[in-house]
Amino acid sequence: MKNNLFNLIDLEKRRQASTVNLIASENYASSAVLAATGSVLTNKYAEGYPGRRYYGGCEIVDQVETYAIEAGKKLFKADHVNVQAHSGASANFAVYFSFLKLGDTVLGMSLTAGGHLTHGHHINFSGKFYNFIPYGVDQESERINYDQLEQLAQQHKPKMIVAGASAYARLMDYERLAKIAQSVNALLFVDMAHIAGLVAADIIPSPVPWADIVSSTTHKTLRGPRGGMIITKQALGATLDKSVMPGCQGGPLMHVIAAKAVAFDEARHPSFKTYANNVVTNAITMAKTFSDLGYRLVTGGTDTHLFLLDLRDTKNHGTLTGKDVEELLGKCGIIVNRNTVPFDTQSPLITSGIRMGTPALTTRGFGKKEVEQVAVWIDDIIRHRNDDNQLETITDNVKKLCEQFPIPTGTL
Ligand SMILES: Cc1ncc(COP(=O)(O)O)c(C=O)c1O
Structure with missing residues (x-):
């Protein structure tokens, strides 16, 4: 059994090495992060x-957690940091549990506009426990409709406004969000899970100065271990800590907390700033290549690490869904995920869009030439989807490109 499992880990290592990963929420952690984990x-x-544990023998792990907290505070210029949340969803659970009562009214970005399940979707605990009112994007610009958001806030007087997204390519106006929240006496909670690495590197504006609470994952653009973290203003810190533990979690994952500390330190290194800058440059380059090839991009492009192709615009490829394209590209070694686009009429299982992101391939060292090439291959795969010879040639070329750019860490 043990052998079998380690064989599977080895197979997964090979799969990662031999495919181009365009999943916007994934990355390759460094060997130091893997070692700590x-x-x-x-x-x-x-x-x-x-200093306040329910177990003996904690003198070393106390230092580990204190180190991680201080490293997190320094990285995000934060008053208070909790590093115990097991994941992004657990972090958000703890935030709501800290500052809301069951049934309280909250504004959150809808899933089809780019928000996350934990921002009030009806199948998620958030939508079941709290009275979430969804806000969305403007039909024309496909950017957040702040006027609608303000109107909803005035109308519903929420206790909290949740901002942040899983599939939104543009910067958010935190100052405007903070003003709207203050005008109705609501807390502003920003979930920066996707963009944390870009914020850490100071490539895009930080929500920390504007929001009362900020949650994040540590494994996406931040390139750390799979996990969560929560930042609050000093006055809210004690309440938040109490609701993470004992409120919703038991023992912290000390190995993951150590790996978070490693990632926070790595993100302060000048080379991480270069990396984060390249992530955004690569995303902009790739989005422009698709646009030049005739594809329609949601909002017309990107300011961040990801962009969305709208497959409802059928001139390049006829009728295809996100599910079709995800499967088609996967067969050729290019990994993407289907995603709804604003005002999508397809279900989240089918979708009319594809989300692509550049954090992982930038860690591999892909630059302008390579990301343009990948976009051209994706277009070729879509156009020649019924031509097995063409698909085989592209699949070989994808493998060769992966061999030229090995995953820089990869030690398991
Ligand atoms: C904005 C946002 N918040 C929260 C999460 C949940 O994170 P996790 O998968 O670690 O629970 C995600 C995951 O994709 C996300 O995109």
């Missing part, structure tokens, strides 16, 4: 917080 810290129970 795979360390003996996994053996330790440490319920509580540094």
Whole structure:
């Protein structure tokens, strides 16, 4: 069984090495992050917080968590940081549990506009426990409709406004969001899970000065271990900590917390700023290549690490869904995910869009030439989807490109 499992891990390592990964929420963690994640810290129970644990033997892990908290505060110029949230969804659960009562009214971006399930979708706990009022994007510009948001805030007087997204390619106006929240006495909560690495590197504006609470994952653009974190203004810190533990979690994952600290330190290195800058440049380049090839992009392009192709515009390819294209590209070694586009009429399982992001391939060292090439291959695959010879040639070329740009860490 053990052998079998390690064979599977090896197979996954090979799959990652031999495919081009355009999933906007994935990345390749460094060997230092992997080493901390795979360390003996996994053996330790440490319920509580540094200096206030419910277990003995915590003198070393206390230092680990304190180090991670201080590194997180320094990186995001934050008053208070909690590094115990197990994931992005757990972080958001803890935020709502801290500052809302069951049934409270909250504004959140709808899933089809680019928001996340935990921002009030009816099948998620958030939509079941709280009275979420969805806001969306303007039909024409496909950017957040702040006037509509303000109107909804005035009308519904929410306790909290949630901003942040999983599939929104443009910058958000945190100052305007903060003003709207203040005007109705609501807390502003920004979920920066997708963009945290770009914020850490100071490539795009930070929500931290404007929001009362900021949550994040640590594994997307930030390139750390799979996990979550929560930043608050000082006055809210004690309430938040109490609701993470004992409120909604038990023992912290000390190995993951150590790996978060490694990632926070890595993100302060000048080379990470170059990396984050290249992520955005690559996304803009790739989006422009698709646009030049005749594809329609949601909002016309991107300011960040991701963009969305709208497959409802059928002139390049006839009728195709997000599911069709995800499967087609996957067969040729290019990994993407289907995604709804604003005002989509297809279900989230089918969708009319494809989301693409550049964090992972930029970690591999892809630059302008390579991302343009990948966009051209994607167009070729879509156009020649019924020509097995063409698809085979492109699949070989994808493999060769991956061999030229090995994943720089990859040690398991
Ligand atoms: C904006 C946003 N918040 C939260 C999450 C949830 O993170 P996790 O998968 O770690 O629970 C995601 C994941 O994709 C996300 O995009």
